[in-house]
Amino acid sequence: MRLIELFFIFSFLTILINLIKINPREKMIINMFGALVLIFKFNDNVDTMVIDIFFYLCFLYVILNIYTTRYSSIRMNLMSSMMLKKKIMTENELFINRMKRFNKKNKSIMSFNLFYITDKLVKIFRNLLI
C-alpha cells in the first residue's frame, strides 16, 4: 500500500505546485525538490528509498508526457484544429515550430538539453529494436 499512498502524495504535491503562477520548468524543479525532500525525510532504509526514487522518476516521466502531449503532440494539434475548425498545420509550419526549440534562448521544458538526453536513449533503443 505504501507506493499507492506515495502516488497520491506525489499527485497532490504536483497539483498544488501547478497552482503557482510560474513557468512549467520552475514547477518541475520545485516538484523534484519537494518530492526528494519527502522521500529522504520519511525513509530510513536505502532499499525503500531506491524504490521510491525510481517510482517518482516514472511518475515524473508520465506527468512530462501529459504536458508534452498537450502542448507539442502533432495528433493533439490536429485534433485541436479540427475541433476549433482552424487550418491544419503544414509540414513547413511544423518544421519552423520544431526548429525554434533548438534556439539557445529557449527556456521551456522542451529545450535542447532534453533532446540531447532523449537522443542518446533513442539511439540505443533504435539499435536494439528496429
Add this chain to the structure above:
Amino acid sequence: MILFLPIIKTLLFCIIFQSVFFKLLKISKKLWPHTTIVLYIFFSYFNYNLGIDITEYVALNLMVLISYILFLTIIFNESPSVFLFQNIKKKDLKKRFKKKNFIKHRHNLLKKKKLITSKNVLTKKGTFLYKNIIILSNLFLKETNS
C-alpha cells in the same frame, strides 16, 4: 532490493525478447504495443516471488509499464524533434524533414485509431481522449498563460 531487482529483470527480459521478435523474427513493428504489454505482464508474473508485497509489486510494475510504453512511442512513431536533433547539421534538412511527412502520418494514425472520421471530425473516442488530456494537463502541469 527485493522489489527493485525483479522490476529491472522484467524490463531487461522484455527489451531482449522484443529485440529478438522485431530484429530476428521480423515480427510486424505495428504490433509493438501488444508485444510490450504481453511480454511485460508475462515476465512480471514470472519474476514475482512470494516475499514481495503484491500491491507494491503491481503498483510499481504498472508505473514502469506506462513509462516504458510512452517511451517506446518515440522509438516506433518517430518524433519530429528527435529527427531534427539527429540531422541538424545536414544541408538539406528542411527537405529531409518534409519527406518524412510527419503530419500526414499522424493524420492517418488518427483515422486508423478511429479518433477522427474521414471528414476530419472528431469521433466520440477522439473527443474523450482530447478532453481528458486537456483536463490532466490542467490538473498536473500547464502553461501559466493557458
